[in-house]
Amino acid sequence: MSTGATAAGTDAGTDATGPFGSLREQLRGAATAFAGGPGAVPGILSGMVDDVDRALRxxxxxxxxxxxxxxxxxxxxxxxxxxxxxxxxxxxxxxxxxxxxxxxxxxxxxxxxxxxxxxxxxxxxxxxxxxxxxxxxxxxxxxxxxxxxxxxxxxxxxxxxxxxxxxxxxxxxxxxxxxxxxxxxxxxxxxxxxxxxxxxxxxxxxxxxxxxxxxxxxxxxxxxxxxxxxxxxxxxxxxxxxxxxxxxxxxxxxxxxxxxxxxxxxxxxxxxxxxxxxxxxxxxxxxxxxxxxxxxxxxxxxxxxxxxxxxxxxxxxxxxxxxxxxxxxxAAPETGWEIGPATATEWLYGLxxxxxxxxxxxxxxxxxxxxxxxxxxxxxxxxxxxxxxxxxxxxxxxxxxxxxxxxxxxxxxxxxxxxxxxxxxxxFLSSPPAAGDLDESELLGWCVDIVRLARRNGYTSSTADAIAVFETSILLAGIRGRARPTPYDFQDAAITCIEKDTVPGRRDVRHLCEILLGGDRIGEVGYSAMPPLARDVFDRLAPLGIGPSKRTVRRVLLDLKADPELEPCSRLLWRLSRLLRGGAVRPITGSLELGERSTQESWDVSLGRDQRPLIELGYEGVTVEQVLEQRLRRSAWEPKATAATALAAIEDAICYLDNPRFTDELGARAVELLAAERTVDDAPEVLRRFRRLLAYYRAGNSALPRWCESFVTAGYAHYCTLLPGSFTDEHTGVRQVAAMLGFLFTLENMALSLGCDRTQLELAVKQSHPEAPAKVALLWAAQAQLGVVTRDRLRARCAELLDNPLVVPAFPQYLSGFVQALSPAPSLAPFVVEVMSDAFARLPDQVLLPWLPTLITTLREHAQEMVPVLIREAGRTFPASLPAVDAWVPPWAAEPEPVRPAAPAAPAGPVADLLAGNPAACDAVAALLGCDGGWPAAGEPGGAAAGPSAHREAAGLLARHPAAAAAAAELVAGAGARA
Structure with a gap:
């Protein structure tokens, strides 16, 4: 407690003279008698009188x-x-x-x-x-x-x-x-x-x-x-x-x-x-x-x-x-107290x-x-x-x-x-409270009105409740020592007599009393008192009938095909919904996304009622577009900004602003942030957003912006550099490593066309030596995607894991790594289904049953977004009906039919006909070459209907040396012509 009594003696007017001398002495005496002797209370009371005397003098x-x-x-x-x-x-x-x-x-x-x-x-x-x-x-x-x-x-x-x-x-x-x-x-x-x-x-x-x-x-x-x-x-x-x-x-x-x-x-x-x-x-x-x-x-x-x-x-x-x-x-003396200077902060003012x-x-x-x-x-x-x-x-x-x-x-x-x-x-202090008369007409009006208002809000109130509220108000005022009931007495009486134990609607009786006594008045700032931005918004939304005096929520319906002139209003509403909080502009139907735009929209607009967010928006700029650009630039250039933040700003700039120059500026910032990052925590978000932006630009049948090409080359080099460390870092999750591989593999063709070297990725994979089971499986999948490891080798590794009882409890972690690999290597989906099916087929029940909850929780935690891909692949692999399951043989378990070597085909054409017509010459040439055998019999491949004995080796020799056979045919044909 303040020791103000000690200072009272120094105040002006502490003597018994002056207009308050008598009051001061009365208070001191009363306080001394009450406290049983001198103390702090008399000083405080007399000091209060001194303060009054000083202020009035x-x-x-x-x-x-x-x-x-x-x-x-x-x-x-x-x-x-x-x-x-x-x-x-x-x-x-x-x-x-x-x-x-x-x-x-x-x-x-x-x-x-x-x-x-x-x-x-x-x-x-x-x-x-x-x-x-x-x-x-x-x-x-x-x-x-x-x-x-x-x-x-x-x-x-x-x-x-x-x-x-x-x-x-x-x-x-x-x-x-x-x-x-x-x-x-x-x-x-x-x-x-x-x-x-x-x-x-x-x-x-x-x-x-x-x-x-x-x-x-x-x-x-x-x-x-x-x-x-x-x-x-x-x-x-x-x-x-x-x-x-x-x-x-x-x-x-x-x-x-x-x-x-x-x-x-x-x-x-x-x-x-x-x-x-x-x-x-x-x-x-x-x-x-x-x-x-x-x-x-x-x-x-x-x-x-x-x-x-x-x-x-x-x-x-x-x-x-x-x-x-x-x-x-x-008349205060100079004490040397001075007012310090203001800071250089620029303050904005408004209502x-x-x-x-x-x-x-x-x-x-x-x-x-x-x-x-x-x-x-x-x-x-x-x-x-x-x-x-x-x-x-x-x-x-x-x-x-x-x-x-x-x-x-x-x-x-x-x-x-x-x-x-x-x-x-x-x-004033010695006079009793004035005995005011009871204003029965006012109290009766309150009681009747509160009953009527309560009935409108779902209460089963009646005239008897109005009488009870009237009498209870007077009773409460008497108990509390009041000359007449106050609004607070009336409020308590209404709650006691009407509300009882339940509230049938959204408003309780206390709220209804406040409405009755005047309600919660909400102020309104006039058009001319608003900042320029707010006035500009209302001017541009005038075709929709939206003004500052509209105090209700207005439903706005837009058909942009029938009324294309309302397109600027629609764009402004989307920008306001992006900037304003509190739902002052809220879309009901319609969407605005990359490459998508609704032609029919409906909005709930309450700018006239919820003026504060719009007015405060005017402190940030002159137009809505300027404020949105400033906010996007601020988010991309703040100290904690990441590449994902910049990509999100690019999406918003494309959707809400028609400013390619600003979008390119944000893109260059995204490249700068990506190259400066030392962690890969945002790799999944970066991959998701950049894929969406690429799809948008490619769907527009236009050339990719320069910043996209720079982002691909910078990202390829950046993630190749961080890949070995991310595989071994225990603080880096599997999802982040899978996103890095997804960026490298899905954008590899584009990166190579822009001058990147695939050897960098191969070296990064070779230098990766993870220990966590999920990352090990992810590395195997990357090796298979690069062609370093064959599919058969992957099957053998998984079979070794299932054969090792010490590794079986951790096998769900390997599976989660394989499922995460579906993002960078979607072609592995059949293999993942094969591995999981093989595990269910080979593991005994006493191992499989305790293992299933771990598998489910692991997939839900680490690979939740890729499980649908796995389910679709399983649906394509397994039979669709239950009876077909008994006779179904997995495609990876079916034995392939033996491949028989095909008989060499007999040569055909004029050369073959010439040689077949002169078998003696052919036999002589074959004898010179050291080949023994006969001609094919009639009905054999390469044989004639009726001819000499077959000689398969000769036929094979002719097939292997077509140039020599053609030269011999020309010689024979020339000799026959001269004869």
Missing amino acids: EELEIFPVCHHSPASALAMARRLREKRPKVVYMELCEDLAPLLDELRNCRLPVALQAYAGDLDGFPDGAGPLSVIAPITETSAEYQAIAYALETPGVELVLVDRSVDHLFQWELPAPDGSAPDASDPGASGAGAPAASAAPGEATAHEESAGLHGDAVGVELGELRPRFAELEEHLLHHGKVRHWSEWWDQYVEQPLAGAGYDTYRQVMVLIGSLFRRLAPSDGDRLSRDEDRERYMWTRIRAHLARTGGDPAECMYVCGAFHAASRVEEFGL IPSSHSAIEAQFGLAGGSVSISAATWEKQVSAGGAVPFRLKGQRTGKGGAGTGKAKGAGRARAAAAPAGVTDRLSE
């Missing part, structure tokens, strides 16, 4: 607020109409000021946003950085903004630290990590994102994430930072969560209070939470630095403009109004939609609390509690405020602060 009027507080907004509207200040200083990031005028074109709630993707001056890995500051109609800051922008001669000055300084202070970690969302200080002025109380369900969960992971900044975070204090307040206040406690004990009493009372109570609460805040963290020191920053900016502005402090107002959170830093106030549930999720508020605050604000304004300010042209949501009558102005003047400081705290 400041020359510059300080207006303390709490975020999204109707009481603060009401008091702000009244005070602004009374004082009419010329300068309004406000606690909000100073560099967000140019966005405020764009609020005219929006429907609240929206959030001011600053975003930076490329960081310069921040730790590595800290980005991207994003800050949001939500604005609602029920907030005091909106009243101040509307007053300043709509009143001539009024200047609005934002004095809080810039977004750049915010992250400079929030990112001091030496490891460069981004601020932790669980750190209470990470959300600046706002509380951290947290869940609601146990059993609380945030309404409209789909809109609760509108802020994403952005750091939230709110004007006036006011919540105990001492967990035990909050628990104590909730327990004794008989409430479940902080939002309900604040509504009962602060909002309702201050809604109609005078300005002095409001101001003093808010500073008192801020002082209490500040003095009881833990002092063992950096958050308090950051808060103090923020206060130094704001007061430094205020003094510098007054010195530069020469303004009169009496005509100025400083709007800040009540926590900062009770500041005790030396730089507090216009994004917000919602009540998103604000609740961002700042740890109970579900429905912002909706209840909005309902309270509208009720007070309708009753004439104040005349609110509104920006001209501001679009309002359902039930928007702003209908207050002129009588509110009279009340505001009556409640205005007098010239001097008067003690209003004593009266």
Whole structure:
């Protein structure tokens, strides 16, 4: 706990004089009597009074607020109409000021946003950085903004630290990590994102994430930072969560209070939470630095403009109004504290939609609390509690405020602060709660409406349930010590009486109550307030009837054959579906892949409702095509990029962009990354994607790009170099080695035509000496593919494995290697079926049965994608019917028929006829050559129907020496002619 009591003695106004002297002495006496003697409690209580006195004595009027507080907004509207200040200083990031005028074109709630993707001056890995500051109609800051922008001669000055300084202070970690969302200080002025109380369900969960992971900044975070204090307040206040406690004990009493009372109570609460805040963290020191920053900016502005402090107002959170830093106030001495320079980071600014549930999720508020605050604000304004300010042209949501009558102005003047400081705290703290009358008509309306709404959502509610909710609400309010039922009492009563034990539909009763009390309003950014990219998207999608004001999901049907002019819209939708998250543009039917394009498409488009992703896309570029190209280039050039990443970027560039130059640039990057890789972890992905790209280019009947040829040659050399080491590296899987071989074998012809040497692959295979069974089988398959090992030799090796009982348990690993080999060597599919069938046939049951689960799990783990290929081959090999199995003989087991040598064919033609007609001459030549034998008998091959005895050797001799036979025939023919 902070030892704020020790500092209280040094605060101004600690004597018994002044407007708060009597209150200070009463609190000291009560605390001393309660504690049984002097201690820290009296000092804390009196210090709180000192903080109030100090804030109210400041020359510059300080207006303390709490975020999204109707009481603060009401008091702000009244005070602004009374004082009419010329300068309004406000606690909000100073560099967000140019966005405020764009609020005219929006429907609240929206959030001011600053975003930076490329960081310069921040730790590595800290980005991207994003800050949001939500604005609602029920907030005091909106009243101040509307007053300043709509009143001539009024200047609005934002004095809080810039977004750049915010992250400079929030990112001091030496490891460069981004601020932790669980750190209470990470959300600046706002509380951290947290869940609601146990059993609380945030309404409209789909809109609760509108802020994403952005750091939230709110004007006036006011919540105990001492967990035990909050628990104590909730327990004794008989409430479940902080939002309900604040509504009962602060909002309702201050809604109609005078300005002095409001101001003093808010500073008192801020002082209490500040003095009881833990002092063992950096958050308090950051808060103090923020206060130094704001007061430094205020003094510098007054010195530069020469303004009169009496005509100025400083709007800040009540926590900062009770500041005790030396730089507090216009008369503070110079302490030498200076504001450091900003980094070189370029920040992008804009507006994004917000919602009540998103604000609740961002700042740890109970579900429905912002909706209840909005309902309270509208009720007070309708009753004439104040005349609110509104920006001209501001679009309002359902039930928007702003209908207050002129009588509110009279009340505001009556409640205005007098010239001097008067003690209003004593009266406020000693007075009992006002006994407000029960508004039966309002409560009855709630009860009837909730029953009607419940019936529409599947509940079996009736009039009796409405009566029960009415009576239970009054009962709960009495138990909790409330003068009249609050929306929280009504909500609990409705859950008890209607929901009971089951929820028939998607919405529970708590959600229905939130809808009844105002619902989860989702803001909308107007067309003119959007970045150029978002406006360009809506302009290009105008032929489809898609605009920023369409708040529903629109089903778009495209028939590109009938309406070819819609082709640009279709291309834009595909690009948006690739870039946007959250399903704002979602294809229902149709596809866009390499070489494929649907002619009929249907889309679900909700760009008007889900504006945030599109608006944030505008921070990255001017057009969708530019952003997509930047993202693809960033993914291919990031430090951890691989060849597979670059190939994926090439696929997207071909599908979504019509830019061959950019595709060639990505291809060159893919070649560079492949040559630089030292591992083969991505080899399967590289092979799959490159095969698909080759098929696309070849199907287009066009020449391959130069980068494809370079990729093949670089990959061939790269994988040949890494192949021996991958076979022996135990960290390299079988799938990776099989993918390398697949690249080498399937692209071998192309690589050789481009100048690669096959000897390099043969040497790589020879140098590979794996030990793992699966890799051994893979190596055998590679050797068979290269022709180094015959199919018979592979059969012999597998037979040796099955004959060795020590190797049989590991045989599934060999099989998985063979199955993986089907990718680089698909011709081995029959052999793999043969090996597996042989194993099932030869192994005995006592070995085969324990072996089967291992085989199945091994194939599923290591060769799952190749098992279908194996099954198809088995289907072609085995018989299709069961009766045929008994008579079926495997093709590898059938004995081949003996091959008989064919008899030499007798020569035919004119030469053969001449020799057959002169057998004596032939016999004489044969005798000279030393050949004995006769002519074939009639009916024998080569014989005549009737002729001399056969002489097979002579016939064979003539067949072997046709040139000599032809020369002899010419001589015989010449001699016959001369005769």
